[in-house]
Amino acid sequence: xxxxxxxxxxxxxxxxxxxxxxxxxxxxxxxxxxxxxxxxxxxxxxxxxxxxxxxxxxxxxxxxxxxxxxxxxxxxxxxxxxxxxxxxxxxxxxxxxxxxxxxxxxxxxxxxxxxxxxxxxxxxxxxxxxxxxxxxxxxxxxxxxxxxxxxxxxxxxxxxxxxxxxxxxxxxxxxxxxxxxxxxxxxxxxxxxxxxxxxxxxxxxxxxxxxxxxxxxxxxxxxxxxxxxxxxxxxxxxxxxxxxxxxxxxxxxxxxxxxxxxxxxxxxxxxxxxxxxxxxxxxxxxxxxxxxxxxxxxxxxxxxxxxxxxxxxxxxxxxxxxxxxxxxxxxxxxxxxxxxxxxxxxxxxxxxxxxxxxxxxxxxxxxxxxxxxxxxxxxxxxxxxxxxxxxxxxxxxxxxx
Ligand code: SF4
Numbered sequence: 001x002x003x004x005x006x007x008x009x010x011x012x013x014x015x016x017x018x019x020x021x022x023x024x025x026x027x028x029x030x031x032x033x034x035x036x037x038x039x040x041x042x043x044x045x046x047x048x049x050x051x052x053x054x055x056x057x058x059x060x061x062x063x064x065x066x067x068x069x070x071x072x073x074x075x076x077x078x079x080x081x082x083x084x085x086x087x088x089x090x091x092x093x094x095x096x097x098x099x100x101x102x103x104x105x106x107x108x109x110x111x112x113x114x115x116x117x118x119x120x121x122x123x124x125x126x127x128x129x130x131x132x133x134x135x136x137x138x139x140x141x142x143x144x145x146x147x148x149x150x151x152x153x154x155x156x157x158x159x160x161x162x163x164x165x166x167x168x169x170x171x172x173x174x175x176x177x178x179x180x181x182x183x184x185x186x187x188x189x190x191x192x193x194x195x196x197x198x199x200x201x202x203x204x205x206x207x208x209x210x211x212x213x214x215x216x217x218x219x220x221x222x223x224x225x226x227x228x229x230x231x232x233x234x235x236x237x238x239x240x241x242x243x244x245x246x247x248x249x250x251x252x253x254x255x256x257x258x259x260x261x262x263x264x265x266x267x268x269x270x271x272x273x274x275x276x277x278x279x280x281x282x283x284x285x286x287x288x289x290x291x292x293x294x295x296x297x298x299x300x301x302x303x304x305x306x307x308x309x310x311x312x313x314x315x316x317x318x319x320x321x322x323x324x325x326x327x328x329x330x331x332x333x334x335x336x337x338x339x340x341x342x343x344x345x346x347x348x349x350x351x352x353x354x355x356x357x358x359x360x361x362x363x364x365x366x367x368x369x370x371x372x373x374x375x376x377x378x379x380x381x382x383x384x385x386x387x388x389x390x391x392x393x394x395x396x397x398x399x400x401x
Contacts, residue, residue: 041360048359052078055366063369064098066091066113068105069304070325070351074359075104084304085109085165086184089116092123100124100369103378104357108135110378111169115385115392123378124369126361131353132166134289137259138212140170142237146257147178149241150209153249159207160195164188166261167212169380169388176390180209183395185288185303188216189224190398196253202226207252209235212259219288219295221254229292234258263351264289267323271345272297275321279342285310286323286344294323304328311336326350 041048056065056078066088067079076082081091088109092101093116101123103110110125117123150156161180163171172182179198183191192208199206202225210217214234221227233252235242242249249255267290275282284298285307295301300310307324314320316338322329323344333341368375380388 039364041363043358043360045360048363049074049077052359052363052366055363055370058370059100059366061097063100063102063366064092064095065102066104068109068354069308069328070354071104072327072350072355072358073331075357075362076331078362079104084184084186085112086186087305089113092117092121096121100374102126102362102365102369104362106130106132106135106351106353107378108132108166108168111380112165112172112388112392114378114380115169115172115388122374124365124374125357125376125378126365127356127358128376129353130356133262133353134164134166134212134259135168135171138163138167138171138237138257140168140174143171143174143211143257146209146235146237146242147174149235150249150255153246155207155249158199158205159209159255160199161209161211162191162195162217163211163391164213164216169384171211172388172391173384174387175211176387176392176394180391181394181398182388182391185216186305187395187398187400188220188288190400191395192217192220192225194398196225205253207255209255209257211257213261213289214256214258215260215265215291215295216288217254217256218292219290219301222292223295223301227253232256261289263325263348264323265291266348267291267294267344269293269297271323272321275342275344279319279321279340282319282321282342283314284321284323284344290323298323308332311339311341314339325354327355 065078065080067076067082069082069084089112092113096118101113101117101121103113103123103125107125107130110123114123147156150159161175161178162183163175165182165184181191195208196202196206218232221232222229231253233244233248234256235244236258264287272284272294285300286294286298288295288301304324307322311332319340321342321344326343327350329343365375
């Protein structure tokens with residue numbers, strides 16, 4: 001894979017294209033631009049690391065830098081704390097004295113940090129183009145339309161919405177308004193059980209509308225709650241009525257939003273078979289955002305935090321094949337020279353949107369803060385923030401938190 005970044009000596013001006021080039025120009029019709037106000041440092045500047053150090057030191061305790069597990073090494077080097085999206089939002093909330101929270105992750109994570117931090121704190125996303133393809137698969141108007149479909153089918157009253165942390169603040173707010181909860185990949189089982197209890201029990205007739213990751217919803221419902229694949233129906237927001245009949249909605253227990261992670265969705269059962277053939281005795285450990293066939297073919301399944309802990313506790317000399325984002329797996333392999341760590345599929349790459357946050361963008365954001373300007377501030381409107389907070393608080397009230 002070759003990455004070409006604007007500003008390097010190898011970048012050449014392309015022919016005019018209908019598509020935006022990353023880092024150049026802005027799509028005024030879209031939610032997020034891809035342009036930095038002011039000068040973005042040249043990626044080939046040999047002083048970048050020193051500039052980042054100097055800006056970080058100048059900000060001191062006024063800034064708190066968060067680094068998601070899937071982030072690049074060059075950015076993680078400047079993170080005050082690393083973690084998954086929810087851990088990072090909580091870490092930000094636990095530091096009310098930090099004036100600026102610099103979130104090296106993606107847009108929905110920065111929104112959650114803004115919701116959970118005080119009004120005096122300002123959350124900064126170094127590149128506004130760092131979105132999440134999964135979160136973008138559920139737009140609020142589509143979800144409102146879907147709820148209308150459930151109302152028309154006569155099942156809305158017996159349906160509790162559950163949204164994955166990887167969703168926009170607007171979807172979390174929708175969930176809060178409709179009496180549901182947020183979940184993470186660590187607590188999805190507990191959250192779903194709570195939602196079914198609220199809808200009349202797992203053994204009853206109630207339903208859960210699960211957004212936006214169909215795979216996490218299906219894997220949790222079938223493998224951890226004992227529902228069947230036939231209990232699940234996929235609602236496709238791009239089709240009239242979601243592409244399902246009224247009877248299918250009435251019969252379903254899990255109404256799964258048609259969304260997925262573009263990284264985890266690429267692993268296949270063939271990858272699992274291939275690594276087993278190539279590495280006798282290998283333990284295959286995958287993230288629950290992988291498809292149901294991959295998860296059922298694997299030996300273990302769990303969140304990024306679970307994967308990290310599993311390798312920390314692994315028997316020295318053992319072999320592992322890991323199905324999650326590549327930056328994390330490479331760091332885990334380096335951190336565990338006593339293990340043999342394989343990447344489940346060499347053709348699956350980094351999370352491209354997460355990788356939008358690179359050292360030039362981090363340096364730019366930090367230097368802007370030092371200069372007294374707040375770049376790329378993420379602010380969730382007050383009403384959405386209130387209802388999203390209701391759904392997040394409901395999650396925090398689940399057993400185990
Ligand atoms: S890894 Fe997948 S779910 Fe996570 S930020 Fe990237 S696209 Fe979104």
